[in-house]
Amino acid sequence: EPEVTQTPSHQVTQMGQEVILRCVPISNHLYFYWYRQILGQKVEFLVSFYNNEISEKSEIFDDQFSVERPDGSNFTLKIRSTKLEDSAMYFCASLGQGSKTQYFGPGTRLLVL
């Protein structure tokens, strides 16, 4: 069964450093998402991406965040200057045309020290 993959599974970084989280969505899917989950809290929407542009972003997704689909398979989330409060699990998800079901990757656990 096709699946969404994410790398790395864990990332530890120093405050102020840049991080790039990578995702490979399911190959024929057209809608891509990043969500985050702070430990003990609910899953929160960050950004959606369709047709090579952001279709919606939340208040969390400020100027420090950016997304890119550099080629036909990868979908990346960049945090330019990490803050302590960026520590969370980051999930990538993808959605096929005409479907209602989003499939989630296994997540990247980010720890900012």
Next chain:
Amino acid sequence: RKEVEQDPGPFNVPEGATVAFNCTYSNSASQSFFWYRQDCRKEPKLLMSVYSSGNEDGRFTAQLNRASQYISLLIRDSKLSDSATYLCVVNKRDSSYKLIFGSGTRLLVRP
């Protein structure tokens, strides 16, 4: 008011018990409804979509009441492997189809 509200639990039940989870949503424009399951430190996984007429998948039954903006999940004959957090999720028909998650209800099934 939270967009999606759930009782956080935990619900601690013996194997074989029937357990019901409730969820309310605040946005009447919500279009699609789901129950996801999340194991500790894992990604959410779709358990089932929820339809207006109600739907069943084996031991799991989901109900939707649009007038009351209320969603439920019933688990019959619970198994140890059902122990997880159950997430009530909605989305609206808009350009992004983003998902809005409840905080989840934790279920512990004991032997």
